[in-house]
Amino acid sequence: MRITLVTPLAALVALVGLVPLVLLVLGRNRLKELCAQLRLEPPETRSLLTGAAAFVVLSGLLGLAAAQPVLATHSALEGRADAEAYFVFDVSRSMGARVVGGPTRLDRAREDAKAIRAQLPDLPVGVASLTDRLLPHLFPSVSVNAFDATLDESLAIDRPTSSLPYGNSLGTKVGALQDLTIGRYFDGTAKRRVAVLLTDGETLPNDLSTLGEFLKEGGIRVLFLRYWNPTERVYDDKGNRNPAYVPDPDAEATFDAAAKSLGAQVFEPGQTAEAAAAVKELAGAGPLVPRQRELDSRLLTPYVLLVALVPLTYLLARRDARKWLAAARSRRRTAAQAG
Numbered sequence: 001m002r003i004t005l006v007t008p009l010a011a012l013v014a015l016v017g018l019v020p021l022v023l024l025v026l027g028r029n030r031l032k033e034l035c036a037q038l039r040l041e042p043p044e045t046r047s048l049l050t051g052a053a054a055f056v057v058l059s060g061l062l063g064l065a066a067a068q069p070v071l072a073t074h075s076a077l078e079g080r081a082d083a084e085a086y087f088v089f090d091v092s093r094s095m096g097a098r099v100v101g102g103p104t105r106l107d108r109a110r111e112d113a114k115a116i117r118a119q120l121p122d123l124p125v126g127v128a129s130l131t132d133r134l135l136p137h138l139f140p141s142v143s144v145n146a147f148d149a150t151l152d153e154s155l156a157i158d159r160p161t162s163s164l165p166y167g168n169s170l171g172t173k174v175g176a177l178q179d180l181t182i183g184r185y186f187d188g189t190a191k192r193r194v195a196v197l198l199t200d201g202e203t204l205p206n207d208l209s210t211l212g213e214f215l216k217e218g219g220i221r222v223l224f225l226r227y228w229n230p231t232e233r234v235y236d237d238k239g240n241r242n243p244a245y246v247p248d249p250d251a252e253a254t255f256d257a258a259a260k261s262l263g264a265q266v267f268e269p270g271q272t273a274e275a276a277a278a279v280k281e282l283a284g285a286g287p288l289v290p291r292q293r294e295l296d297s298r299l300l301t302p303y304v305l306l307v308a309l310v311p312l313t314y315l316l317a318r319r320d321a322r323k324w325l326a327a328a329r330s331r332r333r334t335a336a337q338a339g
Contacts, residue, residue: 007068081289089127128180140190
């Protein structure tokens, strides 16, 4: 467990509190001199000291809050020693298609993937993107935080850009999944290997005939989530439709035939519980071993500001409190004299 400061220099704001404190001390000295000349009793020192102490505490807490303290903790994570999975995301241009005002196919795939991943806490999961080639973004990890961050920060439409000739309406080659075997994406100790492809299914037929052989050689089982609707179109940020994209109805038959030849289940958007169950079935059961350490962090600024309310309330209310106490004493004196 460790506390670190995100913006340590911002703590210097606490020094601003020294200015009114110095003025308060100087004013107190002058008041003493004036009371001595007028032969009056100066105000109680205790009141001044408690007010100054509250002000110092308040300034210190505000400075600490400005520095943004963060509590960092490390926890050991266990995961399967004999199984790994990859979530492969189609990031071709067609995955930017959507209905007007709705999320893109890739956005929906992200949300479904997070929901599925949350149901696989012990399974090391990696992330890769697919256009006409495969690109790894995260090697298998049991960290859900790393998985979610990769999806949010690393995946984007047409990044990397497909190397197919410009203007080709189909920028995806599902057959490129063979790179999972060729590129040795999975660790050698992983005997059970699962690939989850999230795609719209608009694929070129290249390498589909040999894909099954490569996946069998690598011991990789696959399942698909398909995001496709003939009414979806690609729009720019201003809502203008891109006329270059039109859903390809022929690609549906090509994709279905590929899934059948691979013996892969195909799930619809939102079927996250069913997809997670299918991954668990393919991964089976196995021993757990320490895989890595997870870093968790919590911003403490809200709690520091909450504590700062205590000296602030005291400073704001002490004058009224003194008046209330003085009035109470006066009432008691009056009652005593009347008695």
